[in-house]
Amino acid sequence: MQALRTRAACAARHARLTSTNTTTAPRASRSYASGHDSHHHHAAPEVAEGLGTAFYLFAAAIPAGYAGYSISQPGPDGEEPILSQWLRSFAYFNDWELRNTLRTNIIEQAAHDKHLFMNAGKSTHVELKTPELLYSGSPYNVPAGHYPNLDHVTAHYHRQAAAEEERKVKALLAKAKAQEQEQKQETS
Structure with a gap:
């Protein structure tokens, strides 16, 4: 991305007209190379780069999308799609009516609560624990x-x-008496 930004800035600089004279061509760029001993500079080594993971994922998505589309479409005689038949084979999808009823009951009970x-009104009764x-x-x-006289409240x-x-x-x-009578009945 940095290389693209640098090249775009360079191209914009060359395309811009000089501020003193707008009718002349853009300013020529300077070259700082001295012209001699240029054989000492070496180019960067070539690197073999692969296509990357994104390319292979995109390439695999095309046939996978086609396969998913084809198994979700109904058959030529109007029969049920293969994907629907496969999903119907699981027990989880067969009791949907019971699940929906239970969920509805839970939601209604939550709304009632x-x-x-x-x-519900607040309780206005306050018990005085420490007079x-x-x-x-x-x-x-x-x-x-x-300070009013509150002796009657106390x-x-x-x-x-x-x-x-x-x-x-x-x-x-009363509880002790009942236990005593039970013990007497058990011993006699």
């Missing part, structure tokens, strides 16, 4: 009346936690 998640955070502000330089959550603990204790006692 998407609509369900997109249109001490209600008073987490700075205790200094607070004007009177800026008491509510303490009562709720106590009721939950009582329910768990009752459930454990």
Whole structure:
């Protein structure tokens, strides 16, 4: 590519007219050869270059394309193409109706789930796990009346936690009693 660019630049230089006189012929190029002892310069050695991989791929693509075209065309009496017959011999292509049904069901289920998640409302219930955070502000330089009395909220959550603990204790006692009765029945 560099050689083509160099030759194109050289040709453009020769074709350009001189800037001083536009009617004269292009300037003659200089020759820096001295004219003597030119027999000491040797030419580059000849290299035998092959045609390259691209040529052979292109040459192979022509008959391969013709062969592919000919096996994909229907027969003279309207029979099925050879390529279609060969593909039909694989089991993968025979159950296409079942595959399409399964894919359709999966896509419909995904769309249903998407609509369900997109249109579901947010839960507004927030359980207070640490009531001490209600008073987490700075205790200094607070004007009177800026902190409301939230003792009733704290008491509510303490009562709720106590009721939950009582329910768990009752459930454990009932479970222990049931296991004790099972052991008595097994031993007797």
